[in-house]
Amino acid sequence: MNKIIKGDKVVIIAGKDKGKQGEVIRVLGDKVVVEGVNVVKRHQKPNPMRGVEGGIITKNMPLAISNVAIFNPETNKADRVGIKLVENEGKVKRIRVFKSNGAEIGA
Numbered sequence: 001m002n003k004i005i006k007g008d009k010v011v012i013i014a015g016k017d018k019g020k021q022g023e024v025i026r027v028l029g030d031k032v033v034v035e036g037v038n039v040v041k042r043h044q045k046p047n048p049m050r051g052v053e054g055g056i057i058t059k060n061m062p063l064a065i066s067n068v069a070i071f072n073p074e075t076n077k078a079d080r081v082g083i084k085l086v087e088n089e090g091k092v093k094r095i096r097v098f099k100s101n102g103a104e105i106g107a
Contacts, residue, residue, distance in 0.1 A: 003081040003096065004032060004065060008105075011078040012037055014067040021071060031062035038063050070105065072098050081105065 004010065008024045012034070022034040038061045046054030069078035080099040085092050096105040 002027065003083075004068065004070060009071040009073075010034060010068040011071050012063070012067060013069050013078055015063065017063075024068075025060065026062075027065075028062055030065050032065050032068055033060050033062045034068065035060060070098075072100060072103075074098075074103060075100060 072079035
């Protein structure tokens, strides 16, 4: 089970965007794409076959997953993620919890 998944609200803890918050758009192995963070401008050639216009576009680039921490709305701070095993009708289910207060993470 991944500790950070798509849709999580995260805080950037290292790098040029340190302190910014955003929502995870995609998880790419050991990298994440966060909305509004690590935005760069790229020159794009037009491709009429795909209907892509040319010009300068802005896009969100991935950052290392180690540079983000999940945002805890109860404490309004960055927090670590723990895994808790919960037994339900004979089956064991893994849920994500905040390390600071043990509250369940609802994504």
